[in-house]
Amino acid sequence: MRRVILAVTGTIAGLVALLGFRSHVPSAAPLVSGTSPGTGTAGSGASASASALPAGAHTVDGAAANTVYGPVQVQVVVRDDKITGVNILEQPHGTVNDLQIGQFAFPKLISETLAAQNAHVDAVSGASYTSAGYITSLQSAVDKGA
Amino acid sequence: MVRLRHAEPVMGTVVSFDVDSAFAAAVSAAVRWLHWVDGTFSTFRADSEISRLGRGELAVGQCSPEVGEVLTACAALTAQTSGYFSVRAGGSLDPSGYVKGWAVERAAAMLTSAGSPAHCVNGGGDVRCTGSSPRGGDWRIGVADPLHPGTLALTVEGSDLAVATSGIAERGRHVLDPHTGLASQGLLSVTVTGPDLAAADAYATAVFAMGYPGAMGCRGEHGWSGAGYEVFGITADGGTWQTPDFPAARAAQGRPG
Numbered sequence: 001m002r003r004v005i006l007a008v009t010g011t012i013a014g015l016v017a018l019l020g021f022r023s024h025v026p027s028a029a030p031l032v033s034g035t036s037p038g039t040g041t042a043g044s045g046a047s048a049s050a051s052a053l054p055a056g057a058h059t060v061d062g063a064a065a066n067t068v069y070g071p072v073q074v075q076v077v078v079r080d081d082k083i084t085g086v087n088i089l090e091q092p093h094g095t096v097n098d099l100q101i102g103q104f105a106f107p108k109l110i111s112e113t114l115a116a117q118n119a120h121v122d123a124v125s126g127a128s129y130t131s132a133g134y135i136t137s138l139q140s141a142v143d144k145g146a
Numbered sequence: 147m148v149r150l151r152h153a154e155p156v157m158g159t160v161v162s163f164d165v166d167s168a169f170a171a172a173v174s175a176a177v178r179w180l181h182w183v184d185g186t187f188s189t190f191r192a193d194s195e196i197s198r199l200g201r202g203e204l205a206v207g208q209c210s211p212e213v214g215e216v217l218t219a220c221a222a223l224t225a226q227t228s229g230y231f232s233v234r235a236g237g238s239l240d241p242s243g244y245v246k247g248w249a250v251e252r253a254a255a256m257l258t259s260a261g262s263p264a265h266c267v268n269g270g271g272d273v274r275c276t277g278s279s280p281r282g283g284d285w286r287i288g289v290a291d292p293l294h295p296g297t298l299a300l301t302v303e304g305s306d307l308a309v310a311t312s313g314i315a316e317r318g319r320h321v322l323d324p325h326t327g328l329a330s331q332g333l334l335s336v337t338v339t340g341p342d343l344a345a346a347d348a349y350a351t352a353v354f355a356m357g358y359p360g361a362m363g364c365r366g367e368h369g370w371s372g373a374g375y376e377v378f379g380i381t382a383d384g385g386t387w388q389t390p391d392f393p394a395a396r397a398a399q400g401r402p403g
Contacts, residue, residue: 121301122164122279126290127313127335128246128270134153134160138290138298139268143151143162 159270172260200239231352232324247347308343332358340375
């Protein structure tokens with residue numbers, strides 16, 4: 001479970017960094033509101049579906065991280081101590097910039113969190129990324145998820 | 147043991163460190179080294195020694211000793227690869243295909259000199275790991291799948307291992323075949339593993355420049371023995387090939403989801 005919590009924290013940190021708000025990442029890691037297996041999430045009016053969970057899976061909500069663009073909150077689906085899915089409970093909306101974040105960066109960060117975690121790699125070799133491209137690179141996910 | 151993770155924007159990319167936090171001072175020194183390399187060797191900076199050397203404003207003897215050291219090593223690599231690695235593939239002086247791996251190799255050596263027994267340094271996709279992983283046993287290095295961003299083509303395992311990859315996405319530039327001056331065709335990425343990241347980086351560039359299917363003969367007809375170095379290539383149609391002793395841990399798994 002600790003790995004899962006770290007992954008949630010890493011995802012939130014990644015999102016916050018993506019929003020150009022690194023200096024305001026809370027010094028204490030965002031707390032995870034614990035849920036027992038199979039209970040899904042309660043409250044918060046989450047639209048992300050916890051209703052179609054596969055057998056043996058449960059969800060864990062990350063705490064909302066406040067950014068200048070608004071609160072960001074993600075939920076991970078856990079099965080056999082592995083993250084099998086990530087839902088966005090809350091994300092900024094209302095501006096063009098936010099639209100880009102929602103449509104592009106969120107799905108990409110999610111898939112990279114999953115890919116890096118599932119493979120259990122220490123580093124990723126690949127064609128060079130630019131310093132701007134690093135944030136959405138697999139290595140970035142590895143660095144944050146350690 | 148608390149691990150230190152540090153990601154430093156430098157050389158147009160980001161260099162990531164994974165090392166015991168007891169060696170934070172050595173990481174700081176390695177970061178300073180990387181910035182010095184950037185300032186000296188960047189072809190994107192008009193006032194770098196390499197840019198001034200390329201324009202004929204400086205002679206090699208007027209540059210930092212490291213410039214001569216790099217150009218000598220590059221000349222040897224050009225000879226070893228039948229000219230497929232060249233510091234003038236695009237016409238102007240550009241040893242970038244060697245410098246990044248060389249700089250990261252040196253940065254990792256600085257950590258070793260400071261006493262770190264185990265660390266991993268990733269220079270924008272060119273990886274040098276030393277000792278054993280924090281979990282114990284081999285380091286695991288994923289090779290990015292250029293056809294499916296965010297997923298891995300395979301995983302490499304080893305200790306004291308360098309893994310360098312050249313690909314079409316490399317800083318938005320194509321890898322040129324020095325013999326034709328044209329963009330290399332037929333390959334999406336080439337990964338080279340071996341004991342030294344500087345050589346692995348140059349070999350990856352050279353094998354990529356051979357194109358496909360020429361690169362499959364990199365060991366023979368192109369005159370490169372590459373002793374101790376292994377190659378994994380991904381072709382434009384998604385096919386893969388590798389030298390017999392490439393240290394692949396396993397084939398790619400399906401896309402997660």
